Amino acid sequence: MQEYKEAIKQFYDYCKKEKYHNIGYPENADFDYSELKDFLDFSLNNVGDPFKDSTYKLNSLKFEKEVLEFFMDLFKISREDGWGYVTTGGTEGNLYGVYVARELYPDSILYYSEDAHYSVDKIARILRMDKIKINSLSNGEIDYNDLKINLEENKEKVPIIFANIGTTMKGAIDNLDKINQVLDELSITKKYIHCDAALSGMILPFFPEENLNFAKGLDSVAISGHKFIGSPIPCGIVITKKDYVNRISKEIDYIKTIDNTITGSRNGLTPLILWSAINKLKEDGFYELSFNCIQKADYFYKKLNDAGINAWRNKNSITIFFENPSQELCKKWCLASNDKIAHVITTPHVSYKRLNTLIEEICNGVEK
Numbered sequence: 001m002q003e004y005k006e007a008i009k010q011f012y013d014y015c016k017k018e019k020y021h022n023i024g025y026p027e028n029a030d031f032d033y034s035e036l037k038d039f040l041d042f043s044l045n046n047v048g049d050p051f052k053d054s055t056y057k058l059n060s061l062k063f064e065k066e067v068l069e070f071f072m073d074l075f076k077i078s079r080e081d082g083w084g085y086v087t088t089g090g091t092e093g094n095l096y097g098v099y100v101a102r103e104l105y106p107d108s109i110l111y112y113s114e115d116a117h118y119s120v121d122k123i124a125r126i127l128r129m130d131k132i133k134i135n136s137l138s139n140g141e142i143d144y145n146d147l148k149i150n151l152e153e154n155k156e157k158v159p160i161i162f163a164n165i166g167t168t169m170k171g172a173i174d175n176l177d178k179i180n181q182v183l184d185e186l187s188i189t190k191k192y193i194h195c196d197a198a199l200s201g202m203i204l205p206f207f208p209e210e211n212l213n214f215a216k217g218l219d220s221v222a223i224s225g226h227k228f229i230g231s232p233i234p235c236g237i238v239i240t241k242k243d244y245v246n247r248i249s250k251e252i253d254y255i256k257t258i259d260n261t262i263t264g265s266r267n268g269l270t271p272l273i274l275w276s277a278i279n280k281l282k283e284d285g286f287y288e289l290s291f292n293c294i295q296k297a298d299y300f301y302k303k304l305n306d307a308g309i310n311a312w313r314n315k316n317s318i319t320i321f322f323e324n325p326s327q328e329l330c331k332k333w334c335l336a337s338n339d340k341i342a343h344v345i346t347t348p349h350v351s352y353k354r355l356n357t358l359i360e361e362i363c364n365g366v367e368k
């Protein structure tokens with residue numbers, strides 16, 4: 001028993017020490033859900049369709065529905081037309097969006113840029129889909145010309161476009177207006193656009209000029225819950241159109257619900273976590289949080305450039321990428337990097353003080 005307690009204590013101390021360490025992964029570590037602690041006493045399970053009653057009593061479907069309604073409002077799809085569920089994270093949301101698309105259009109091709117998240121390759125394999133990888137521009141956006149060339153060559157198949165709304169490495173946004181323009185120029189009317197908005201899906205909707213919503217012709221969107229919002233358990237949200245989902249749903253007799261989610265049993269705690277975050281901050285609070293993080297990103301970006309380091313940042317993004325970081329630096333600061341660039345993500349817990357120290361070390365070498 002002593003050993004058991006010691007192992008747990010050691011791990012707790014480790015977590016506490018490392019809590020704010022992350023500066024290269026898009027996770028908000030600043031959260032407090034202590035009011036939900038007591039729910040660990042229950043086997044919560046949101047099996048089935050969040051908008052249908054379940055025979056499983058210990059569910060938090062009421063809270064899940066309200067979370068989904070918040071996101072439907074945010075992405076401007078009506079509650080009559082929208083549908084969605086709380087997922088295990090961005091990847092499941094992407095899988096779901098692409099799965100719905102493929103069910104609607106079996107004879108299709110999945111298009112995505114070389115800067116898309118690694119989950120998309122796997123998703124194409126799971127769903128056994130034809131896929132085409134499109135070149136990216138240097139800022140990480142999809143190359144619209146290359147997209148057009150490939151769409152034109154494959155006009156007999158329905159395009160399923162996997163658009164990046166904030167790429168992992170560079171925070172780049174594939175412009176939906178430009179994608180729609182390409183589709184229009186080729187007179188393609190049958191198509192499906194899924195948006196991978198893992199991180200930026202909780203930032204861009206608060207900046208109306210970005211116009212990221214269903215009116216722009218998107219068909220589904222996936223957002224991570226543990227990224228910008230922050231959660232002790234990975235989770236996410238996927239929103240799509242009710243009409244699409246109705247066409248692929250199955251009624252399951254013994255649980256008296258509809259099977260239209262990827263997993264059967266679903267987490268009942270994460271919808272409560274998201275509900276709590278949403279109701280504490282509300283839209284105004286999230287706007288302020290996003291705005292502060294963007295200002296912080298701008299500060300870091302300018303400081304780096306002032307110091308003579310080549311650094312870039314896409315508009316309304318909290319991801320700053322810069323050239324030639326040392327291995328030592330990346331290791332010490334847990335920065336995601338490839339051989340050319342590394343990035344820093346100014347999530348809410350990243351302080352100006354830490355950014356200043358990091359800039360010093362980027363310029364002068366790592367302090368031992």
Ligand SMILES: *Cc1c(COP(=O)(O)O)cnc(C)c1O
Nearest residue numbers: 089090091117166167168198224
């Ligand atoms: C993190 C991320 C994902 C995957 O999200 P998970 O929640 O880790 O499954 C997908 N796309 C992008 C752009 C991401 O940054």
